[in-house]
Amino acid sequence: MAHDSVKLYSAIYVALLVAATLNFLLFESSFVEFTYAQAIIGTLVIATVKTLLIVAYFMHLRWENRSLTYLMGMALALTMLLMAAATYSIS
Known part of the structure; x- marks a missing residue:
């Protein structure tokens, strides 16, 4: 049981790391150009996903x-x- 939770938390951590990297790439990417509005909307979507992951799993709201x-x-x-x-x- 504990091994499953380590795998779950590790997967969520990697997802959060990928989301943070995508957030950085929205504004700093040189190979794909985003407009400012696209970058802001992308940032808000990524922030929402990150918040839901953190609240659901690290704050244990998923099991409440x-x-x-x-x-x-x-x-x-x-x-x-x-x-x-x-x-x-x-x-």
């Missing part, structure tokens, strides 16, 4: 009760709403 997962999701959604409101309220 669904009610706790929904509570965390609601907190995230409300945080995003507050950030959007703050962004549009600045004049």
Whole structure:
């Protein structure tokens, strides 16, 4: 059982490393040119995937009760709403 978790965590670590490398390549790549908007969208997608991996596995939310997962999701959604409101309220 412990051997499986080491393999799982190692695979997630490698996935996070690959995601960080892709994030770097979006802005610093000389062989493929991305527009600034493409790089920003790619960065946000990669950041979302990295966050989901970290929250699900390293923070053990994947094995918690669904009610706790929904509570965390609601907190995230409300945080995003507050950030959007703050962004549009600045004049």
